[in-house]
Amino acid sequence: MPEEATTSGEEDVLRAPLVLEYPFKRTTGPVIGAFLTALREGRFIGIEDDQGKVLCPPVEYDPASGASLTKLVPVGSEGEVLFWSWNQSVRDGQPLDHPFAWAMVKLDGADTPMMHAVDAPHEVMVTGLRVRAKFAEERIGSMDDLLCFEPVS
Amino acid sequence: MTDTTSSEPAPIEIPEGVWSQPEVDMSAIEEIASVESVRSVRAFASLTYDYTPGLATTRFLRAIKEKRLVGERCSETGKVYVPPRGVSPVSGMPTTEQVDLGLDGTVVSFCVVNLDFTGNAQEIPYVSALILVDGSDIPIYGLVREIPYNEVQPGLRLKSVWVEDSEMTTSFENIKWWAPNGEPDVPASELADYV
Numbered sequence: 001m002p003e004e005a006t007t008s009g010e011e012d013v014l015r016a017p018l019v020l021e022y023p024f025k026r027t028t029g030p031v032i033g034a035f036l037t038a039l040r041e042g043r044f045i046g047i048e049d050d051q052g053k054v055l056c057p058p059v060e061y062d063p064a065s066g067a068s069l070t071k072l073v074p075v076g077s078e079g080e081v082l083f084w085s086w087n088q089s090v091r092d093g094q095p096l097d098h099p100f101a102w103a104m105v106k107l108d109g110a111d112t113p114m115m116h117a118v119d120a121p122h123e124v125m126v127t128g129l130r131v132r133a134k135f136a137e138e139r140i141g142s143m144d145d146l147l148c149f150e151p152v153s
Numbered sequence: 154m155t156d157t158t159s160s161e162p163a164p165i166e167i168p169e170g171v172w173s174q175p176e177v178d179m180s181a182i183e184e185i186a187s188v189e190s191v192r193s194v195r196a197f198a199s200l201t202y203d204y205t206p207g208l209a210t211t212r213f214l215r216a217i218k219e220k221r222l223v224g225e226r227c228s229e230t231g232k233v234y235v236p237p238r239g240v241s242p243v244s245g246m247p248t249t250e251q252v253d254l255g256l257d258g259t260v261v262s263f264c265v266v267n268l269d270f271t272g273n274a275q276e277i278p279y280v281s282a283l284i285l286v287d288g289s290d291i292p293i294y295g296l297v298r299e300i301p302y303n304e305v306q307p308g309l310r311l312k313s314v315w316v317e318d319s320e321m322t323t324s325f326e327n328i329k330w331w332a333p334n335g336e337p338d339v340p341a342s343e344l345a346d347y348v
Contacts, residue, residue, distance in 0.1 A: 014211045014323055018204035024196045030177045036191040038182070045182050060174055068174070073181045092201075141191035 031060045034072055040141040044075040044133070046110045056110035076108030078152060081129040086122055095148050101125045105149055117148040124151055209239030212251065214323040220315060222254040224289045232290040236325070255287030258295075258331065259339045260309040261347045265302050280305045284331055285347050292347055299332035307348075308338035 028036060031047060035058050038045040046056030048071040050064070056075045061068060084103035090096065095117040103125075104113035118131055131149035139145040179186035206214060209225055213236045216223040224233040225248035227241035233252050234241070241248055263282035266275070280302050283292035297305055298314075312334035321327050 012211070013205055013208055014214055015203065015205045018202040020200040020202065022198040024198055025193055026196050027193045028191055029174050030190075031174065033191045034177060034179065034182070034185060036194065037188060038185050040191065041185060041188060043185075045185060047177075070175055070177045071181070072177050072179050072185075142194050 029060060031058050031069070031072070034058070036141045036143070036145075039135070039143070039145040040139045042077075042135045042139065042145075044077060044107055044110075045072050046075040046107075046112075047072055053111040054109060055112045056107055057114050073109070075110045077133040079105045079107035079110070079113075079131060079149075081118065081125070081127060081131060082106050082113045083127055084118065084125055086125065087117075100148065103129075103131070103149065105131055116146065118150070119148045120151045207239055209237040209248065211323075213237055214325075217325065217327050218321050218323045220256070220318075220321065220327070222256060222286055222289075222313075224252045224254050224286075226250040226252050233288060234291050235286060235289045235293060252288060254289050256313045257334050257336075258284040258286040258292075258311050258313070259344065260297065260305060260307055260311065261285050261292045261344050262307060263297065263305050265305075278302050282311075282331070283347075284311060285344070290347070295328065296330040297332070298330040306338070307341055307344060310334050310336035310338065 035045055044056060045058060046054040047058035047069045048054055049062045049069055050067055054073055054075065055063075055069075058072065059069065081101075082104045084101040086099070087094070087102055088099050090099060096119055099122070101118040101120060101122075102115060103118045104115055105118070106113040118125065118129070119134070120129070120131075130152040132152050134147045134150050136145050136147050205211075212225075213223050222235065223237070224235035225237035225239070226233050227244055227248055228246055228250070229241065229244040232241070232243065233254070234248065235254060237248055237251075239248060240246070261283045263280050265278050265280055267278045269277050275296070280297040280300075282295055282297045282305065284295045284297075285292045295311075295313075297309075297311065300309075310333065311331040313328045314330050314332050315321070316327050316329055
């Protein structure tokens, strides 16, 4: 039922926001759990694949061979923008409340990029931009612990 | 929105032959290995609708703001539906006649809830019942209180308990719960059509 109803002009029919929310609880498994644990500690980890390449964020299985991956390694909190797209119309639930860049950021020590928000003016955004992770002050072990990336000044 | 439950019990041992992810090697990241691991996350899947109840239910909600319960009658069967959806589910014809219902009702069937689930504000156990409002022909859901849960039974007569007048809105939540009204039980045989 509507929580706070308003009338829409000509039809005189009620209308109200209705939020349907499923509070799912998911187990992370050991690999994603370690990644989120690292975020809570304000750092990043990756995982080594069969060829010794470091995948960050880590995945449980080698994307090429399907083999189980287990070797977790540290990754830096700074990296490089490989490519990016400008987000002018920010929507609810996105990392920032003002226009920003969605970017693929390859962290130092990693061989694969991760997608996240870069909080920088449009004119500053450029392929190859050096960025640094900005973490939340209070961290609980979730993706939200990583707020965004910012240019390294 | 996510949050984490860190006070999780240790994972149970998985029987042989059942699939599981292998243990990870954390020797290169000792500072992570030495702190409590994240094992689960809360991941809210939230859908925001712009909801309109339609004309008939709008009439119902406007009435409920004035502490009235209003149903609508099927022109062919004479049955009164509440909350009205504007159409008879039996004949498919529009329900055009509004019918004022009573503010009392009768338990048709009920459920004693003993499980505490997320988002539930009620103390358990509590009773959720299908209540046939006086003058209607289809029961609605309601919470039954002010009576021990093990004394609720079909036929129990109830009155609706409302929020303060100042808090009344166009919402079904104007009815806080239902409570015994002191009248004798309705014989089960009279409820046969509504179960």
